[in-house]
Amino acid sequence: MTKYQNQTRILVAVDCVVFGFDGQKLKLLLIKRGLEPERNKWSWMGGFVEPAESADQAAIRILKKLTGLEGIYLEQFQTYSGPKRDPIERTVSIAYFALIDINLYETQISEEYHPEWFPLNKVPDLIFDHNEMMAMAKEKLRYKAALHPILFEL
Numbered sequence: 304m305t306k307y308q309n310q311t312r313i314l315v316a317v318d319c320v321v322f323g324f325d326g327q328k329l330k331l332l333l334i335k336r337g338l339e340p341e342r343n344k345w346s347w348m349g350g351f352v353e354p355a356e357s358a359d360q361a362a363i364r365i366l367k368k369l370t371g372l373e374g375i376y377l378e379q380f381q382t383y384s385g386p387k388r389d390p391i392e393r394t395v396s397i398a399y400f401a402l403i404d405i406n407l408y409e410t411q412i413s414e415e416y417h418p419e420w421f422p423l424n425k426v427p428d429l430i431f432d433h434n435e436m437m438a439m440a441k442e443k444l445r446y447k448a449a450l451h452p453i454l455f456e457l
Contacts, residue, residue, distance in 0.1 A: 314394040317362040318349035318433070319377060320440040321370070323405035323420055330405065330420040331437070333429070334369055337416065340390055341430040348418075349396065358397045371413030375401050380443045381436070388432045400440040 321332040336346040348369040352361040358379070367373045377399040384395045405420065412418055421427065426437065 315352040316394050316396045317358055318347040318396050318398045319362055319366045320347055320400040322402045325405040328422050330422050331426055332418050332420055334416045334418045344430050345427045346430045347433055362399045369416045370418045371411045375403050377401050381439050383432055398436050
């Protein structure tokens with residue numbers, strides 16, 4: 304197979320921002336990162352896109368692996384491509400968000416990666432550019448809610 308000459312290798316990742324509504328408050332689901340850099344710090348559910356899968360397939364696979372969640376609607380909302388967003392290697396991340404009823408998915412949550420729900424006003428500092436992702440995801444969710452009030456009939 305022919306390869307492009309003189310091109311730089313860039314990794315592609317996905318990050319999943321999961322909002323949950325528990326009947327009273329809107330919350331965010333976070334996990335503790337399992338690898339360096341930033342090991343054991345709070346993070347979205349993220350990982351690399353494998354050669355034989357699309358970004359959408361990777362998001363579904365990674366979310367299930369890291370949280371146990373499956374069968375939820377994920378929507379792509381932004382691509383993050385800053386050259387220094389990951390200190391190890393150049394990584395472009397395609398970000399997704401979801402809004403779920405926490406009570407409906409409570410039994411699916413896996414304890415393997417210790418996912419934890421945080422109220423929006425008590426989210427800890429996040430790794431890399433994840434605070435920026437959170438702000439953009441909240442903005443997209445507000446926009447969606449204004450156009451589709453059915454979201455808040457959860």
